[in-house]
Amino acid sequence: MTPSPQVPTVIEDTPMKTLQTEVPGIRRRYTYNIRIRAWVTILSAMSIVLGVLPGTTNTIRAADPSGHLFAMGYNGFGQFGDGTIINQPTATWVDYDVAKISAGGSSSFYITSDGTLMGTGQNTKGSLGDGTTTDKETPIVVDTGVTAVSNDSASHTLYLKSDGTLMSMGGNTYGQLADGTRVDRHIPIEIETDVISIAASRTGNSLYVKSDGTLKGVGYNAHGNLGDGTTLIRYTPVDIDTDVVAVAAMYSHTLYIKSDGTLMGMGWNLRGQLGDGTTTDRHTPIVIDTNVIAASATTANSLYIKSDGTLMGMGWNTYGQLGDGTTIDRHTPVEIDSDVVAIATGHVHNLYIKSDGTLMAMGYNNYGQLGDGTTLKRLVPVVIDTDVFAVAAGSHHSLYLSSAPFDPLIRGTPVEGLEDWFLSDWFGYYATAFAPWLFHSEHGFVYRAEESTNLSTYFYDDAIGAWWWTNQDSYPELYLFDPPADLQGTDIGSEWLTYQLGSVDPREFVDLRPPIDVGPLYFNP
Template identity: 30%
Template sequence: MATALAVTSTGQVYGWGSNGSGQLGTGDNVNAALPVLMALPSGVQAAEVATRFGTTLVLTTTGQVYGTGQNTFGELGNGTKGNSNVPVLAVVPAGITFTAISSNLASSLGLTADGQVWGWGNYNWANGVVGTSTKPVRVAALPKGIVFVDISVGSFHNLAVTANRQAYAWGRNNSGQLGDGTTIDRASAVRVPLPEGSEATAVAAGSDFSVALVRTSLDLAFGANGSGQLGNYSHDNSFVPVSVALPGNMDMIDMEGGYLHSVAVTNVGEVWAWGDNTYGQLGDATLTSRSAPVQSLMPSGTNAVKVTAGQRHTLALTDAGKVYAWGGNNVGQLGIGSTTPATVLTPTPVTFPGSLTGTVTQIASHNFHSAALTSTGEVYTWGDNTYGQIGNGTTTRQTSPVKISLPSGATATSIAVGAFHTLVVTSTGAAYAWGYNNYGQLGNGTNTNSSVPVAVSLPSGTLLRDIDAGLSHSLAITTTGRALAWGANSVGQLGNGTTNAAGLNVPVSVHLPAGVELVGIAGGQSHSLAVTTGGQVLAWGLNNYGQLGENNSVPARTTPTYVDQTPGTVADDVAAGQFHSLVR
């Protein structure tokens, strides 16, 4: 008969099944055909339980560990070797608390709050020698100075995952359960050689086998790298995707490419940037350019969710709807009410008018101007206005955000900024544009600049759901997952199989592979990127620095081609800089 346990929402533990060693913790050794309540001390609440081979461990909400049941080798951790049919407290040094537990045949492991692994019972079997302790001790088999985030105990072997997603194993290896390509027992932990590009997120140890849950890292960059904008500790251009060197276990949740720099938001709400820093656009309080990510110094307590990058400046949006800006400010592109100082080295709040309704939900920027979208569908712009790209009916620069008057009834749901033009998609699937129009990037059938929003001439019956802009071309995804493009097309950046020095001033269909639908799209200076519903990345346009990521030096592509992704990887989003590309 096996043993089963459950933890309730109030921290109680119920168990049923075998109880011959007292593993149900009820004060007796009677098997239970129905759930019975474990006799935890008064006030103790369980957060997690683990049971195997007659031993049960309980992790409490305060980080303590209780054990009940089999204790032949000290696997309860209370300093004795006698079985117990009621929960007993594991004895640990003052200040040690646990965040995870694992139990198997006569051995127990605990993961401490500071990411260290402790063991008790027969916790370290190797070469026929058993490391035994009746109290938790730090596992000496593991390298020091490494933070761990997951653990699992097998019958005679152990597994652990580090904060930077590496897997380690130690103990018995007669069946290759350590995954190191041998059957040699290991008293010291060995790193498990996972497939290239894979990262461990969790591990589970069986009797004589191991399982790891992995993900494939896809924080990638390719193309021009003269300023370190690929973030891989190099300045060499790359015609194939290379990994961005984000620290530890961080992942991008949003990213953007600027002229010669890149910026990302991580899964812990931090902003990291790399590449050119001539104008302080990395936000690290220096003017030192970086070939690997450096943290932008967002104010304490802020949690970033989105970023965007211009030629010399960077913006970040927090989960509270606040916008911060830093870098070059020569024409007011930071939105701080002045062009002084001309360079801002750390994130500074953008000064929106008091009349703003809702909160900011989206930001966009390009060369020297910026835009924001609110939860109520309002659009604000600021910065350079030489060609009317602010959209307020003038060509006067704006050092603070100004609200744009969209046509009556139009509510914006998405925004994008090109070098000198601005785009929005509305709640009805229509699109409006304003600013420079020398190549037809406004898409209204003319090449006349406009300082107020004009309707993009979409094909009959076509509705849009997203939009983006390159230097002088515009891109959109329809509600059916197809792509449209208009504007500059000198090197095929519209993806319709042609080139045209004068550009195209009405939207044309991008020639996607048959059956492909898109979920994301991005425009660089003269190249374009897209993500399919299947997680593949397409690229087209200029390829002089390898920004199409297809592992060759073809000068340009006039139709979408697949980026040279690692087999099995799935992309979620893309971003394009001047001559480089980012994928996550």
């Protein structure tokens, strides 16, 4: 019987070939440099260009490399974006070509290499900006041309456009959206221009730095966390300081860095999170340390990195989140590690990256948010992964970006009911809820139709100018679509040739054709 797959259309665009097919509701483009040996594809270099998908911690910005996005920990609101609400104590792959990440409360955002802002998870107050208050288990497109995002809250989100425009959306109980009202906004609104750094706090305030170094704040201020000398709620932004380059905020305290590296802090200080040796709230900024290059604030503790790479921490430590081997609160900064380049603070867990790309984690772990395969709290840092270049932490989940080559067959999740397919040595598998084209670095591009769990494999053989195709129903028969007339095979129709693979050793079949370089291919379902 002639097979009836969804036949792709070849679009000539020398020297590239494009495979294009429509799946209702999803458009996606991947770019690969691949090497094809008969029906086996081998990855040699990869970049991915993400198109449009219909549908916290730390502010992230700058021109970053892109990599694979992984998530771990609590997933009850779909904040992983993997199409499930299943918690995971080890890293779960989410997407390709991600350059920047932010996690807060029970939601996650990420920015792809082309500046597309994606959001997933809790959306109770409209903080995903899609015009609804419906939680999302798979990522949705929020905006394009985005350079930074901060959602250190489940209720409101801030992000920056490439021209410096500051946008906000979500809950507005304390005026944190800076529009002069207390009305929630379910789609993004413009707040300010010429902004370079942003921080959205969980209690309901927003802080941002203008390009001239002015630090401004708006919203909740009960503990003096806006640093204006009062505890009054501010419905429009107030000036806080000048000569500022970066800001961080989480619960009810704020940290910021001056251009000379001075770390300042203000607000709630019950657990010593301002590092001044007291537990007294500060309604105006105080000096914490000097020669600081990065800072991150969480519920009641703070982390920062010195210019020599030393990681310091202070504040709440009941779950070992300061990583000093104790559960004793620290009212002055303690040294945690050296050679540190990035930090992320969750509710009661913290993560950081070493200069060699090693990801470390410590603290509360009941949901597996440390990603070490357990739910045991860690009083000292444990190694989670390597080749990591970005990290973010929500209340009880964590995200990170890896530059390492990724093989979904090794690190992916099995697809129930397809054991004969995914255990085969001939074809690998990987599936997520929203990615119709599924990549396996050794065995080709595997497609799962939206309406079924049927997996198919297409790949283009440049040597003969035709498409190979098979799926788990037709396997071990391999079909050649629209082949040249001089090819040998069993003729099953005017458009198809078939090769019976059941009695052929895979190595013999691979050797039927010499290796060829086909250059970049575009796959755009």
